[in-house]
Amino acid sequence: MAKLPKPEELLQINYNPPPTEDWMDRPVELKQGNFCWGAKGKNLAAVEFPNARDWTPVEADWKLPKDWEGTVLEAMADRLSKYRSFKVFMDICVRCGACADKCHFFIGGGDPKNMPVLRAELMRSVYRKYFTTAGKYLGKLAGARELDLNVLKEWWYYFYQCTECRRCSVFCPYGIDTAEITLMAREFTNLLGLNTDWISGPVANCYMKGNHLGLEPHAIMNSIEGMIDDIETITGIRINPSFNRKGAEILFVTPSGDLFADPGTFTAMGYMMLFHELGIDYTWSTYASEGGNFGFFTSNEMAKRLNAKIYAEAKRLGVKYIIGGECGHMWRVLNQYMDTWNGPADFMEVPKSPITGTVFDNAASTKMIHVTEFTADLIKNNKIKLDPSRNDDLVITYHDSCNTARGMGLLEEPRYIINSVCNKFHEMPDNTIRERTFCCGSGTGLNASENMEIRMRGGYPRANAVKFVRDKHGVNMLANICAIDRATLSASMDYWVPGVRVTGVHELVANALIMTGEKERETNLRGEPLPGKGGNE
Amino acid sequence: MKTVLPFIAVVILVLLPLFGVTVAHQTQIFFGVVVPYTAVAVFVFGFIYRILQWGKSPVPFCIPTTCGQQKSLPWIKQDKLENPVTTMQVVGRMLLEVLVFRSLFRNMKTEMKEGKAVYGSEKLLWLAGLAFHWSFLFIFVRHYRFFVQDVPTAIQLMEGMDSFFQIGAPLFYMTDAVILGAVTFLLVRRVYLPQIRYISLAADFFPLFLILAIAISGILMRYFFKTHIVAVKQLAIGLVSLNPTIPEGIGAIFYVHLFLICVLLMYFPFSKLMHMGGVFLSPTRNMANDSRIVRYINPWNYPVHVHTYEEYEDDFREKMKKAGLPVEKE
Ligand code: HEM
Ligand code: SF4
Ligand code: SF4
Numbered sequence: 001m002a003k004l005p006k007p008e009e010l011l012q013i014n015y016n017p018p019p020t021e022d023w024m025d026r027p028v029e030l031k032q033g034n035f036c037w038g039a040k041g042k043n044l045a046a047v048e049f050p051n052a053r054d055w056t057p058v059e060a061d062w063k064l065p066k067d068w069e070g071t072v073l074e075a076m077a078d079r080l081s082k083y084r085s086f087k088v089f090m091d092i093c094v095r096c097g098a099c100a101d102k103c104h105f106f107i108g109g110g111d112p113k114n115m116p117v118l119r120a121e122l123m124r125s126v127y128r129k130y131f132t133t134a135g136k137y138l139g140k141l142a143g144a145r146e147l148d149l150n151v152l153k154e155w156w157y158y159f160y161q162c163t164e165c166r167r168c169s170v171f172c173p174y175g176i177d178t179a180e181i182t183l184m185a186r187e188f189t190n191l192l193g194l195n196t197d198w199i200s201g202p203v204a205n206c207y208m209k210g211n212h213l214g215l216e217p218h219a220i221m222n223s224i225e226g227m228i229d230d231i232e233t234i235t236g237i238r239i240n241p242s243f244n245r246k247g248a249e250i251l252f253v254t255p256s257g258d259l260f261a262d263p264g265t266f267t268a269m270g271y272m273m274l275f276h277e278l279g280i281d282y283t284w285s286t287y288a289s290e291g292g293n294f295g296f297f298t299s300n301e302m303a304k305r306l307n308a309k310i311y312a313e314a315k316r317l318g319v320k321y322i323i324g325g326e327c328g329h330m331w332r333v334l335n336q337y338m339d340t341w342n343g344p345a346d347f348m349e350v351p352k353s354p355i356t357g358t359v360f361d362n363a364a365s366t367k368m369i370h371v372t373e374f375t376a377d378l379i380k381n382n383k384i385k386l387d388p389s390r391n392d393d394l395v396i397t398y399h400d401s402c403n404t405a406r407g408m409g410l411l412e413e414p415r416y417i418i419n420s421v422c423n424k425f426h427e428m429p430d431n432t433i434r435e436r437t438f439c440c441g442s443g444t445g446l447n448a449s450e451n452m453e454i455r456m457r458g459g460y461p462r463a464n465a466v467k468f469v470r471d472k473h474g475v476n477m478l479a480n481i482c483a484i485d486r487a488t489l490s491a492s493m494d495y496w497v498p499g500v501r502v503t504g505v506h507e508l509v510a511n512a513l514i515m516t517g518e519k520e521r522e523t524n525l526r527g528e529p530l531p532g533k534g535g536n537e
Numbered sequence: 538m539k540t541v542l543p544f545i546a547v548v549i550l551v552l553l554p555l556f557g558v559t560v561a562h563q564t565q566i567f568f569g570v571v572v573p574y575t576a577v578a579v580f581v582f583g584f585i586y587r588i589l590q591w592g593k594s595p596v597p598f599c600i601p602t603t604c605g606q607q608k609s610l611p612w613i614k615q616d617k618l619e620n621p622v623t624t625m626q627v628v629g630r631m632l633l634e635v636l637v638f639r640s641l642f643r644n645m646k647t648e649m650k651e652g653k654a655v656y657g658s659e660k661l662l663w664l665a666g667l668a669f670h671w672s673f674l675f676i677f678v679r680h681y682r683f684f685v686q687d688v689p690t691a692i693q694l695m696e697g698m699d700s701f702f703q704i705g706a707p708l709f710y711m712t713d714a715v716i717l718g719a720v721t722f723l724l725v726r727r728v729y730l731p732q733i734r735y736i737s738l739a740a741d742f743f744p745l746f747l748i749l750a751i752a753i754s755g756i757l758m759r760y761f762f763k764t765h766i767v768a769v770k771q772l773a774i775g776l777v778s779l780n781p782t783i784p785e786g787i788g789a790i791f792y793v794h795l796f797l798i799c800v801l802l803m804y805f806p807f808s809k810l811m812h813m814g815g816v817f818l819s820p821t822r823n824m825a826n827d828s829r830i831v832r833y834i835n836p837w838n839y840p841v842h843v844h845t846y847e848e849y850e851d852d853f854r855e856k857m858k859k860a861g862l863p864v865e866k867e
Contacts, residue, residue, distance in 0.1 A: 015732065017732060023735060087591055088819060091809070093809065095809075096733075101647035115736065142738070142740060172640060174816045175634075217860055218857075244857075244862050245863070286857070308841070312845070334829075336598055336600055340828070341838065365829060380612060407603065410607055460654070467653075
């Protein structure tokens with residue numbers, strides 16, 4: 001594996017591309033540390049993907065199927081006829097450059113082909129050659145080029161360096177969303193078996209076992225059992241969640257990352273403590289045990305196949321509605337795709353909080369609400385007792401996930417909760433939050449370890465803003481509502497802003513939550529002494 | 538190459554009518570009648586064709602890019618224009634985009650300063666873009682006066698505003714200066730800003746040179762080589778009343794101006810200039826973020842192969858039973 005350079009070395013960035021070069025003349029170079037390992041054949045076969053075989057990106061021979069060019073062009077014609085977004089975005093870019101320096105990979109790396117407009121041109125140039133008259137006859141002069149192996153490798157390299165964060169789309173005067181183009185590029189590459197190991201493994205797991213991590217039913221229960229023990233140690237309260245229980249009022253679905261590793265597990269403990277304190281009638285499912293959807297990073301069809309489990313399980317268990325945990329891309333999918341793919345969810349009822357009676361009309365059709373919507377409503381109605389001073393050792397800032405910000409608009413709910421459960425909160429600069437938030441740098445299945453350089457580059461703009469509030473306000477905790485963030489921001493904080501840790505919002509809630517019958521708490525969920533208790537003051 | 542070729546192309550497009558009408562008088566009919574009719578036809582049918590082509594592809598998912606607070610709990614203020622849920626709110630959002638380039642207004646410039654990335658204000662592109670488009674629109678509408686005998690009051694009012702400063706004879710139009718300045722700025726930035734230069738194609742320079750040439754020829758005609766206005770008006774009215782005539786005494790410069798406009802019209806439907814139509818069809822902007830409230834339908838949604846609960850239980854039944862999980866089949 002390539003050695004990760006030091007932060008100062010990574011920051012030797014020049015935003016100005018060579019003045020006389022034509023980007024089409026620069027052949028693609030697969031730089032170690034900037035791409036993921038190739039998919040394993042068995043994982044592609046598990047979900048019936050074409051050209052299932054082991055492959056290695058650095059080898060010259062990608063073991064492509066015969067007439068792969070034809071396959072891609074045929075798929076391109078098909079998607080152009082199915083997605084107006086794709087078709088319009090192929091045609092109307094004026095190359096004004098407003099999006100150019102908005103992508104975190106460009107800001108942290110300076111590679112001109114990471115300018116969103118140029119990333120899109122990698123695809124447009126081929127579109128022009130085969131689907132426009134000018135491109136067909138004028139060729140390069142019209143910005144057109146043939147699809148060949150070099151182009152395919154370039155696509156693969158750069159479209160697996162886009163995290164579909166949609167930041168470029170916010171700044172484009174026509175809303176051109178490079179993520180839409182990346183989605184298509186990933187469809188095409190998947191037709192040729194060109195997936196990455198880090199995406200195809202979780203996809204196969206999720207398909208067969210219900211979650212990305214491949215946790216089997218008893219493993220899920222074991223993991224939660226372990227958390228319950230910890231909760232008992234901390235609060236003296238033994239909670240008793242249920243699994244696959246028919247007739248429960250609510251199905252709870254969260255990304256499996258929350259069940260697996262710190263700090264996500266603390267967030268999962270947070271959900272369970274809150275639900276226990278409220279005494280609500282909910283169940284986990286081991287079948288629909290994944291809120292996230294790595295299928296979304298391969299193809300529309302695969303995403304739908306994985307997502308289908310959530311409604312199917314809700315129907316089988318006969319729940320009234322679904323609460324979804326803290327995750328980013330999961331919520332883009334739930335908000336903008338799930339009902340269209342797998343609805344209508346007419347076997348459920350419009351979500352209604354059993355505690356406050358609030359009816360969530362904003363989920364009238366999907367019947368699925370975000371846990372921060374649920375909790376914000378509780379706090380607003382004074383339904384839980386909180387002691388924010390238990391979080392007083394934390395100076396917090398909040399990172400908006402790309403997808404909840406730009407694919408949903410869930411901005412105030414988590415902020416309201418954080419401000420209710422913590423005393424010290426500071427926003428990062430305006431240019432870097434809310435709809436302008438920066439990606440963690442590792443979304444869309446880029447959170448592997450062999451591509452650490454590009455992850456750290458992509459994570460730089462976010463880390464840079466965190467550093468600003470760390471230096472100014474002493475921020476030491478980065479809150480977020482995304483399982484991928486919890487894993488990946490930890491790495492980029494360690495690299496760029498050591499000393500800042502990462503937390504889910506419901507971990508903060510549970511720390512502040514005064515539970516009925518709890519013992520005097522000595523530690524927070526991480527087992528560290530609470531402020532004013534023990535030796536840290 | 539990508540700069541020089543479009544420039545040469547525009548120069549040739551200027552020379553064609555210039556030589557045409559001076560050397561061979563008869564070509565006036567070609568440049569004054571045949572080309573304009575063809576151009577308008579190509580523009581109208583081409584434009585409609587492109588819109589229909591786009592429209593043929595459905596919008597399978599509800600994918601607005603949300604740029605503000607969603608509608609959720611009643612006490613949280615929804616950002617109605619940046620995250621619309623009703624049709625009226627979407628219309629509001631679109632009006633902001635089309636009339637004042639809302640998204641472009643967000644623009645910032647990223648720079649590395651003292652070893653870190655900083656984001657500075659960058660409104661020049663927005664300003665130049667607005668100046669260019671609005672002056673273009675103003676000038677376009679103003680031309681209406683050539684096509685009617687009695688100039689409507691609205692147009693006279695516009696002209697009054699435009700020549701507010703009452704300088705020169707004929708009165709100087711502000712929009713003429715604005716469009717020249719704005720297009721020049723857009724051109725210069727394409728050549729000088731390294732990022733923009735890197736992404737530019739010949740197809741980005743060509744319309745700018747063309748529009749600049751149109752503006753310059755128009756200005757030359759109005760302020761310097763005065764053309765015979767009455768004759769031009771005769772020709773224009775002849776064209777729109779489908780009774781074309783070629784009056785005497787129209788200078789060659791007029792044919793240059795007219796021909797360039799015709800080229801622009803014919804080029805329009807097959808180029809990036811179609812952003813004019815496309816901006817209205819962009820799903821990230823023209824959709825309401827209401828996909829949790831009402832089910833959005835994908836016309837080509839098709840059944841897919843899934844791993845059912847029954848299959849899952851078959852795979853794990855013994856483990857599930859051992860862990861105390863309920864099962865459907867014993
Ligand atoms: C609904 C109508 C239109 C809207 C909303 C619109 C919007 C925009 C925006 C936001 C830009 C990017 C910023 C800039 O470079 O100015 C742009 C660029 C451009 N527009 Fe338009 N436009 C419209 C109609 C037209 C028309 C009718 C023309 C000309 C015939 C035109 C010609 C151009 C050109 C040449 C550029 C590229 C400027 C450059 O190269 O930097 N637009 N348009
Ligand atoms: S901002 Fe939009 S129109 Fe401008 S270059 Fe980027 S994608 Fe193209
Ligand atoms: S979607 Fe995000 S990662 Fe992809 S090009 Fe746009 S800004 Fe970059």
